[in-house]
Amino acid sequence: MDSNSLKIDEEKKYMEVIYQKLRNSKNDSITRNSYFKLAIKYYDNNSLDKYLNATREVHSLSVKDKDSTQIAKSLYYTGEYYQDKTQLDSAFYYYSQSEKIYTKIKDTLNSGRVSLYKAGILYEAGNYIESEIEAIAALRLLSKTSNTRLIYECHNTIAISLKELNNYTKSLEYFRLAIKQLDKLEIENYPQDKIINSRTSCYNNMGRVYEKMGKYEEAIQLYEMGLKTKSLKHDYPKLYAMLVSNLGYSKMKLGLNDGVDTLFFESLKIRDSLQILPGIVASKIRIGEYYLYKKDTTKALIYLKEGLSLSKKIKSNYDIIQSLKLLTENDSKNKIYYSNLYIKENDSIQNVERITRNKFARIAYETDLIEEKNEILSKKNTSIIFGSGIIIILLGGFFSLYRLKSKNKELIFIKEQQEANEKIYQLMLAQQSETEQARNEERNRIAMELHDGIVNSVFTTRFNLMQLESTSPNKKQELINELEKTEQEIRKVSHDLTQNLLFDDKSLPEILISLIDAQQNQYNTNFDLSVDKYIDWSAVTSANKIHIYRIIQEAIQNSNKYSQAERCFIMLLKTGDKITIRIWDNGIGFNPEKVKYGIGLKNIKDRTKILQGELKITSSSENGTTLEIVF
Known part of the structure; x- marks a missing residue:
């Protein structure tokens, strides 16, 4: 046994001592936080069962102490355990329970985080529409926080979901947004190795989008950008093998066959050495496609059948369908067999996807149902606690009602008095209007009489006087002038009567x-x-x-x-x-x-x-x- 193994064994014994000590400790926030730290240690050492035990222990303690934050955290940890065990339905359930509590206590960051993990589960289950919806919901929450890494993960999850939904333009848009978040992470001094890995993965995924669009030249550019990453093969051999395989495939599609087989076999060798089974399946199917391009059907069928066999073993639905489709098109002897198998598998996969979608919808519904039941129980308890108080309030209400009745009588009297005053005011306005109208009519009549009667008579007299011959012309002219002046004054009085009806002699x-x-x-x-x-x-x-x-x-x-x-x-x-x-x-x-x-x-x-x-x-x-x- 080497020194490293001894160190691991000693650490495990030490963690077991801490676990037993915590079980005998007082239930407070310090003890519960220690449980969480211990759980993380178990997780890092790949002791997942002990991780789950510690998580369940802290959940029980948090429930007893009614600590909502730590209840939500323990549920989220439990969800992580089941996700690592690829028990996606259980993981989704615990994440949903955790999200409900985080939402209730208005913890935006953790609500967004758990929502993002739910989106990841939905993507892994092949439910891409729901994955996109959940990731967008997570992005809405996380955009209100300063957690750039989680915002990047949201953009990336939306992008890969859109890629599977064949919405290529939008997918590329979200990949570019994800890369912008990586640029921000560099400024924030986030670990460089993680940024390099994420950025190279984005280049690979964007290349896959262009590949699906048939734009192989753009795809090749992105794959080559990814492969330029320093020490990629040494530090990230899995990602390197993926980029090499994808580069070979795009070159093959463009008819650039020189060196394509070298790329495919290099990728297969790395994946085989690391025992990356999904990658081995993908490599074998692509090598099969390569030999079909080279019109070497015999070698092509060998690799395609190996790919089919292994894809069934790892239950990779996409690869099963892909290999069966190629075998149906190229194995003339077994065409009917593979055709029937293709139809059967396709129907089976669709049925599984439908069941999966329904399962996650049911989990979401049941989570809401549990929440509703809890609310009902809470309301019942509240009713019992405050029941006696309500009775006292009612008794006080009856007493207050008696006092209000007497007060209402007074208010009714005041209201009636106000209404009476309003009526009097309206009558005064009406009377004032009628008086003013009568005055106006009388003044108009007097003005008209002055203008049409007296003014005309004076004018006629003045005119006749002008026509008479007189021995005293000066006296005659003086009388005419006097009459003309009188006529003008009467006209002015008439005019003022019509213009100053309102003012009498007032300003x-x-x-x-x-x-x-x-x-x-x-x-x-x-x-x-x-x-x-x-x-x-x-x-x-x-x-x-x-x-x-x-x-x-x-x-x-x-x-x-x-x-x-x-x-x-x-x-x-x-x-x-x-x-x-x-x-x-x-x-x-x-x-x-x-x-x-x-x-x-x-x-x-x-x-x-x-x-x-x-x-x-x-x-x-x-x-x-x-x-x-x-x-």
Whole structure:
């Protein structure tokens, strides 16, 4: 026994002592973390059964202590054990259980990690569509983290899944994204040997995609790039053998047969020495294809049959179908036998794939079902714990209800009073409108009588006077001038009656004060008016004064109806050579873009247009509403 073996035996004995000591230790986070470290040691020494025992032990302790993080971690470790044992359905189950807990405790990194491992299992099982979906879900989570390596693995898994689904363009796109992540890993000082291995694998896989597309020249370039990797044959003989075999195949497809057999046999020799059974099968089938190209059917059939036999032994469905297809096409004596076998195997493989897909779907469903049952049990326990509390709350509720009834009566009375006030306010508005309308009609009538009656009579008298001959021309002209002056004054009175119907003998600021003083609503809004003393009202026409008044009147009415404001300010400001009307309230606001323009707002907009001004409305629930007109 050499010194290395002695060292391994001593390490195993040491780990066994630690295991027994941990079993007698207190159940706390330190003990459980020690179990995880011991499990990793078992895994590194390929003591998988002891690894599983340690993992189950820490899972049991974590459940007892209700430590969700370590429960999820132990389930994830268990999944790794079954994946190494190629028991994919069990691995998928434990990964799914782990993912549920990580998602629940919002551990994004580990949720993404376990989701990625599930994608890998689905790929190994040949369920490429589900593998792509799961890998994309993992990428969404891991993109929120800084784990570049896992993001690379996501891109790579999506790429190889798309390759098997014959979505070659997208596959190449994700391989390029994977290579970009490898570039980032170099900057992050990730172990160089692992980056080289991953990058060379990407070149190989991308070459396989171009190979499937029939672009053999591009494939050859990528294989040769991979083979340029320093010490590849010595450090990574398995990957080297794969690249050599693929290079030979692409050259053969291009008709570049010189040295192709050397490449194939070199690859087979390496794989045989390492006992890489899937690689040996692939090499034998490709050597068979090579001899078919060379029209040496006898040698071709020997290698193809050897490939078929070994592929059955290792249960490689792809290689079984590939070798049977070639034997059916080229073994004329046994064509029917291989044809029937091909059909049978193909149907069998499809059936197995369907069963596998259903199995993983069932595992996912059962995992969700267990989660639902746990939630139901949790809800039942919560109901029992808080049941008595609810009864106490109900009793308190009955007492509160009595008090609320008396309070409601008071609120109903207040509401009725507010409604009554609103009705009174509406009646006042209606009465004010009717009074104003009657006044307007009477003034219009007087103006019309002055214009059509008295003015015409004065004009006729003046005209007749002009026609009379007089001995005193100067006196006559004086009378004519006096009549003309009287006629102009009557016309002015008539005009002012029609233009100043609103104002009587008051100025605009005075009538606005009267308007503000008359305001009353159910919200007891406090209205304030401020008029800039530098505004020259004599320069504002009567018609424009009416528009200003109506705009302010409409804005106040809207505030009364809708704003529920405590305060409302009306300001008329001198801004340069323009006048600004600004009306602000601290009410509930509205969305000017979504609210349709009613008659009131439309009238404000139209009057602003007549004033040749600009209207701006800003409103929000925090800042109330501001209406601003500059003209």
